[in-house]
Amino acid sequence: EDQVTQSPEALRLQEGESSSLNCSYTVSGLRGLFWYRQDPGKGPEFLFTLYSAGEEKEKERLKATLTKKESFLHITAPKPEDSATYLCAVQPPRSTLTFGKGTMLLVSP
Amino acid sequence: GAGVSQSPRYKVAKRGQDVALRCDPISGHVSLFWYQQALGQGPEFLTYFQNEAQLDKSGLPSDRFFAERPEGSVSTLKIQRTQQEDSAVYLCASSLGTPSYEQYFGPGTRLTVT
Numbered sequence: 001e002d003q004v005t006q007s008p009e010a011l012r013l014q015e016g017e018s019s020s021l022n023c024s025y026t027v028s029g030l031r032g033l034f035w036y037r038q039d040p041g042k043g044p045e046f047l048f049t050l051y052s053a054g055e056e057k058e059k060e061r062l063k064a065t066l067t068k069k070e071s072f073l074h075i076t077a078p079k080p081e082d083s084a085t086y087l088c089a090v091q092p093p094r095s096t097l098t099f100g101k102g103t104m105l106l107v108s109p
Numbered sequence: 110g111a112g113v114s115q116s117p118r119y120k121v122a123k124r125g126q127d128v129a130l131r132c133d134p135i136s137g138h139v140s141l142f143w144y145q146q147a148l149g150q151g152p153e154f155l156t157y158f159q160n161e162a163q164l165d166k167s168g169l170p171s172d173r174f175f176a177e178r179p180e181g182s183v184s185t186l187k188i189q190r191t192q193q194e195d196s197a198v199y200l201c202a203s204s205l206g207t208p209s210y211e212q213y214f215g216p217g218t219r220l221t222v223t
Contacts, residue, residue, distance in 0.1 A: 004151075034211070043113070043200050043214030044152065087151055096142065096165060097212065099151030 002027045002092050004100035012106045013078055021073040021103045023088030033071050034097060035064050036087040044087055078107045111135070113215035115201050121221045122191045130186045130218045134203030141184050142212060143176055144200040152200050158184060191222045 005024045013019055025033065032051050036044035048057045050066040057064050061082065063074040073086055085104045089097040114133045122128050134141050140159050144152035145168075154168040160181040169176070173192075178184040188195055198219050202212040 036214075041216075043202075043216045046211045046213060049211055089151070094165065096154040096157055096168070097152075099153070101149070101151050 002090060002098040004088055004090055004098055006086075006088055006100035006103050008103060009101070010104045010106070012108065013075075015079055015107055015109050016077045018074070018076045018078070020075070021086055021105070023071040023073070023100060024069060025071070025088075025090045026069075027090045027092050027098070029093045030090060031093055032091040033066055034089045034091065035071070035073055036089065038085045038087055038102065047086075075105070078105075080107050080109050083107045113201055113203055113213055115199075115215040115218050117218060118216065119219050119221075121223060124192060124222055125190055127187065127189045128191055128220065130188075130199050130220070132184045132186070132201030132203075132215060134182065134184070134201070135213060136182075137205070138203035138213075139181075139206050140204045140210070140212075141178055142202040142204075143184070143186050144202065145170075146198045146200055146217070148197075155186070155199075188220075191220075193222050196220055196222045 003026045007022045032049050035047040038044045048064040053068045055066050061076050065072045083106050085102040087102045089099040116131045142157050143155040146152045156166040156176045158178040173189045175187045198217040200217045202214045204210040204212045
C-alpha cells in the first residue's frame with residue numbers, strides 16, 4: 001500500500017528563518033512526487049513535480065529535492081505570505097495521487 | 110485562462126438527502142479526478158475519468174457515491190442518502206493527460222450534513 005508521511009505536522013518560523021519540510025514515502029514504483037500548497041478554504045495549488053532521485057526544482061524561496069525514500073521542501077528566508085499547508089503526494093504507476101496529511105507552516109513577521 | 114471551477118462552493122444537506130456537486134475542468138484537459146478532504150487531512154482519491162470513461166472508482170466509499178462525465182468535460186459527483194460521515198470538502202482536479210501530468214485543483218465544495 002502506498003504511504004506518505006509528512007513532518008512536522010506544524011511548523012512556526014520567524015520571517016527570514018530558513019527550514020525544511022519532510023515527506024517520507026513508500027510506493028510501488030514511483031512515477032512522480034508532487035508538492036502542493038493549500039491556503040485555507042482553497043484547493044491545492046501545484047508547486048513542483050519530481051521524477052527521479054537526485055532531482056531538484058526551485059521556485060522563488062522554495063526548493064524541492066528527492067531521494068529514493070523522501071523529499072524535502074526547503075524554504076529559504078520565508079515571508080509571512082508563505083504561510084500555508086504544504087502537501088506532498090506520490091503517483092504510483094496508476095494515475096491517481098496519494099497525499100500526506102500536510103505540514104501547516106506559519107511564518108510570523 | 111480559467112481554472113477548474115466547482116459549484117456550489119458550500120452545501121448543507123439534511124441526513125438522507127441527495128446532493129449533486131459539479132466540476133468544470135480546464136478546457137482541453139483529458140483527465141478529471143475527484144478527491145475527498147476531511148478537516149486536517151490530505152485529499153483522498155475517489156474516482157478518475159479519462160474523457161468520458163471512468164477508469165478508476167476504487168476510492169468511492171460506498172455505492173451511495175456516483176460520478177459521471179457524459180461528454181468528457183463537465184463532471185458531477187452525486188451522493189445519495191447523505192450521512193454525517195459524508196461531511197467533507199470535495200475537490201475536483203483536472204490534468205492535460207496521463208500519466209505524470211500535474212493535476213490542477215478547483216476550490217472545492219464544502220458539504221455539511223446535518
